Amino acid sequence: MKPLSGIRVLDFGRYIAGPYCAALLADYGADVIRVERVGGNEDRFPVPVAEDGAGAGFLQMNRNKRSLALSLGSVEGQAIVKRLVATADIVVANMPADALAKAGLDLESLRATKPDIILVTASAFGEQGPMAGRVGFDAVGQAMSGVVRLTGTPDQPYRAQVNYVDFGTAIHCAFGAMVALRERDRTGLGQQVSGSLLGTATAMSNALSIDYALNGVERVPMGNRSFGSGPTDVFATRDGWIITQVVSNPIFARWAKLVGAPELIDDPRYVDDMARGDNGEALSARMAAWCATRTTEEAIETLGAARIPAGPVLDPSQVMAHPQVQAMGYVEHVRYPGTPAPAPIVGAPIALSGAVRDPMQRAPQSGEHSAAILAELGYSADEIAAMVAAGVVQLASA
Numbered sequence: 001m002k003p004l005s006g007i008r009v010l011d012f013g014r015y016i017a018g019p020y021c022a023a024l025l026a027d028y029g030a031d032v033i034r035v036e037r038v039g040g041n042e043d044r045f046p047v048p049v050a051e052d053g054a055g056a057g058f059l060q061m062n063r064n065k066r067s068l069a070l071s072l073g074s075v076e077g078q079a080i081v082k083r084l085v086a087t088a089d090i091v092v093a094n095m096p097a098d099a100l101a102k103a104g105l106d107l108e109s110l111r112a113t114k115p116d117i118i119l120v121t122a123s124a125f126g127e128q129g130p131m132a133g134r135v136g137f138d139a140v141g142q143a144m145s146g147v148v149r150l151t152g153t154p155d156q157p158y159r160a161q162v163n164y165v166d167f168g169t170a171i172h173c174a175f176g177a178m179v180a181l182r183e184r185d186r187t188g189l190g191q192q193v194s195g196s197l198l199g200t201a202t203a204m205s206n207a208l209s210i211d212y213a214l215n216g217v218e219r220v221p222m223g224n225r226s227f228g229s230g231p232t233d234v235f236a237t238r239d240g241w242i243i244t245q246v247v248s249n250p251i252f253a254r255w256a257k258l259v260g261a262p263e264l265i266d267d268p269r270y271v272d273d274m275a276r277g278d279n280g281e282a283l284s285a286r287m288a289a290w291c292a293t294r295t296t297e298e299a300i301e302t303l304g305a306a307r308i309p310a311g312p313v314l315d316p317s318q319v320m321a322h323p324q325v326q327a328m329g330y331v332e333h334v335r336y337p338g339t340p341a342p343a344p345i346v347g348a349p350i351a352l353s354g355a356v357r358d359p360m361q362r363a364p365q366s367g368e369h370s371a372a373i374l375a376e377l378g379y380s381a382d383e384i385a386a387m388v389a390a391g392v393v394q395l396a397s398a
Helices: 017-027 056-061 075-085 097-102 107-113 138-144 164-187 197-204 206-215 249-258 262-266 273-278 280-292 296-305 323-328 370-376 381-389
Strands: 008-011 031-036 065-070 090-093 118-123 192-196 232-236 241-245 310-312 331-334 343-346
Touching: 008 017, 017 031, 017 056, 017 065, 017 090, 017 118, 017 164, 031 075, 056 343, 065 075, 065 370, 075 107, 090 164, 097 118, 118 164, 138 164, 138 197, 164 192, 164 197, 192 197, 197 206, 232 280, 241 296, 249 262, 273 280, 296 310, 370 381
Parallel strands: 008 031, 008 090, 031 065, 090 118, 118 192
Antiparallel strands: 232 241, 241 310, 331 343
């Protein structure tokens, strides 16, 4: 039995924060039902990779789930949701509080149907404050955390291309869901778990704020270098790029010996990490010269043998084929209808020594499991057919 077998999760989430939270629970056995509108929600379609328009992120975020597609605004659709809530342990919904209440997914409404329900929400800015009701995506969290200002150059801040604030919020929410389940085991009570993009972003960047509060220094962007270590940077090799992150005196000493400059170990300009950050331009120049005469493979092997943190800068097309990625078994190749090849999907990148995950199931097509789910709720075949004919419910073939 998988760790979360017997736990039912209703996923009303959209895009990343809600759906990825639910996907993590699904990876370890929770029965996750994606509840979406007829025709599929808008988060199905960005960066389409399949004939039905399903997008790359959708295939990742909705693995191991079932789909129930219905008219959420109809009286019949609301009755289905209410019956579904009565069977659930967790409801996931990343939307502002007013939208939750309008959809009948606020904690008070859910508790009227299932007193011990756990509601997991993720908003852009949190539940209180002047921006509480506003919408926002990952990049806004990045920007308001101070990270965007320190990324890039003094003349042009840059955001990260990967939505790490969204994913971080999803992970925090999944953690909160596990804590709430444990608390329910003790007390019998459900509760609301509230996460936010802004909260995640400020937690991840908190050391920057502590640095400013206690040191009074307004750090400035410096490309790929670090103000707190060196040589930490991206370097060109004969056939590509690598990155190094030299942190701590022991690692710096090994690096200095490796590049043929042991005298740098006792140089007062490089006495500690902060000093090396302050003088990082000279260290990067030294490392750039060393890398320029070597291939990426040669540089990585030599640095690795010397126990200096380094890795190749890979193109997205290279990641899944990397020997270390393959060796760790992170990737499963899953066929979604209408794609030119199986999609390489990464499940929860953690391994439990006492739990085995089943082979990954692909993301569902819109309404693919509607009939089965409604039958589980006690609806007859005639009732389901009538709801399909009325446009209340969508089946996969409709």
